[in-house]
Amino acid sequence: MAGNFSSVPVLDFALASDESTKPDFIHQLQNALINVGFLYLKNHTVPQNVVDDLIGYIPRLFDLPQEAKNKISMANSPHFLGYSKLGAEFTKGKTDYREQFDFATPHETQWRPGAPEHLRLWGPSQWPDEDLIPGFRNTMETYLSHVQILSYRFITLLAEAFGIPSDALNKFYDTDELMQHRGKVVKYPVNDGSLTGQGVGPHYDAGFLTFLLQASPHPGLQVQNLSGQWVDAPPIPGTFVVNIGKALEFVTRGLARATSHRVLSPPLCSTPRYSVPFFQNISLNARLAEEVLDFPPEILKLKELRGDPVQTESVNFSEFDREPSGKVNLIGRVKSHPDVAERHYPELFKQYFPAGMPQKVSAYS
Ligand SMILES: O=C(O)CCC(=O)C(=O)O
Numbered sequence: 294m295a296g297n298f299s300s301v302p303v304l305d306f307a308l309a310s311d312e313s314t315k316p317d318f319i320h321q322l323q324n325a326l327i328n329v330g331f332l333y334l335k336n337h338t339v340p341q342n343v344v345d346d347l348i349g350y351i352p353r354l355f356d357l358p359q360e361a362k363n364k365i366s367m368a369n370s371p372h373f374l375g376y377s378k379l380g381a382e383f384t385k386g387k388t389d390y391r392e393q394f395d396f397a398t399p400h401e402t403q404w405r406p407g408a409p410e411h412l413r414l415w416g417p418s419q420w421p422d423e424d425l426i427p428g429f430r431n432t433m434e435t436y437l438s439h440v441q442i443l444s445y446r447f448i449t450l451l452a453e454a455f456g457i458p459s460d461a462l463n464k465f466y467d468t469d470e471l472m473q474h475r476g477k478v479v480k481y482p483v484n485d486g487s488l489t490g491q492g493v494g495p496h497y498d499a500g501f502l503t504f505l506l507q508a509s510p511h512p513g514l515q516v517q518n519l520s521g522q523w524v525d526a527p528p529i530p531g532t533f534v535v536n537i538g539k540a541l542e543f544v545t546r547g548l549a550r551a552t553s554h555r556v557l558s559p560p561l562c563s564t565p566r567y568s569v570p571f572f573q574n575i576s577l578n579a580r581l582a583e584e585v586l587d588f589p590p591e592i593l594k595l596k597e598l599r600g601d602p603v604q605t606e607s608v609n610f611s612e613f614d615r616e617p618s619g620k621v622n623l624i625g626r627v628k629s630h631p632d633v634a635e636r637h638y639p640e641l642f643k644q645y646f647p648a649g650m651p652q653k654v655s656a657y658s
Pocket residue numbers: 479493498505507514554556568569570
């Protein structure tokens with residue numbers, strides 16, 4: 294099988310900025326997108342001091358007094374932004390052992406009473422009190438804006454790698470004021486022995502692209518190859534791990550692979566693992582089933598050569614064929630965070646949890 298990889302490829306983004314080396318980059322990108330669905334990106338455009346400033350804040354963010362964290366609990370937010378305490382999520386029937394803050398690029402909600410509910414998915418972040426962690430908000434927002442720029446640049450290269458015009462995917466995005474992208478700061482505490490060792494269980498990401506910063510030197514991230522084996526993707530300083538989400542897989546008719554991945558908790562004698570995934574969104578109103586893209590036959594052939602991955606246990610996002618992207622995402626968030634849904638989306642809550650609040654909260658089911 295062409296794509297039965299045993300390691301995640303490292304791509305040098307510098308090659309993309311020089312016309313003489315760009316074809317080489319595009320070729321490597323094509324292979325990574327079609328056969329792996331994951332890649333490391335080095336020499337990217339996000340300045341190292343912006344990354345280092347953020348990394349410096351992360352332990353302080355989690356060390357805030359519990360009441361300061363609870364004050365910005367995700368349950369307050371119809372936009373599913375804010376703090377989620379340890380053990381509040383569940384994937385594939387087991388507790389995820391992680392604590393996290395969901396933040397996002399600045400956005401004023403477009404939703405008004407009477408408008409479709411999925412427009413309410415995006416809105417302002419909740420930030421910790423500035424005097425408790427001075428400068429954090431600015432650092433996080435600066436980081437998000439740099440990764441956003443990189444993610445848009447990357448999407449044009451991705452189009453080229455698939456033999457379509459570099460702007461062919463622009464139709465999936467609105468103008469900047471109408472878009473919002475999410476960045477999550479995550480802490481995986483050590484496995485205290487009584488746990489399953491599941492930092493986060495096997496899952497696919499939902500959107501187009503994820504840019505993951507592994508913010509501490511811990512291994513633990515694993516990706517599943519075509520025959521179902523788990524392959525390590527340890528941190529490589531100065532890189533992002535980039536992976537494909539289900540929405541991009543859908544619009545590329547499976548050319549770009551959404552690859553299942555998971556995180557194992559750090560072992561008992563270790564220290565917490567930190568990471569910051571950035572989820573690049575597409576327009577809330579995009580109806581993916583209606584957006585047909587024309588790929589050249591030689592590109593489609595590469596997918597044939599790859600073959601189909603084994604069916605995995607990981608969760609799917611089957612609603613893209615009938616619902617706007619925002620609705621698919623909202624359903625995913627409702628299932629992940631029923632406490633938020635019960636408060637802010639009571640009808641959807643009843644639809645997905647007819648028996649009431651589940652004992653355990655499901656992150657990706
Ligand atoms: O923390 C990581 O390394 C990966 C997290 C992840 O896959 C997710 O939150 O979707």
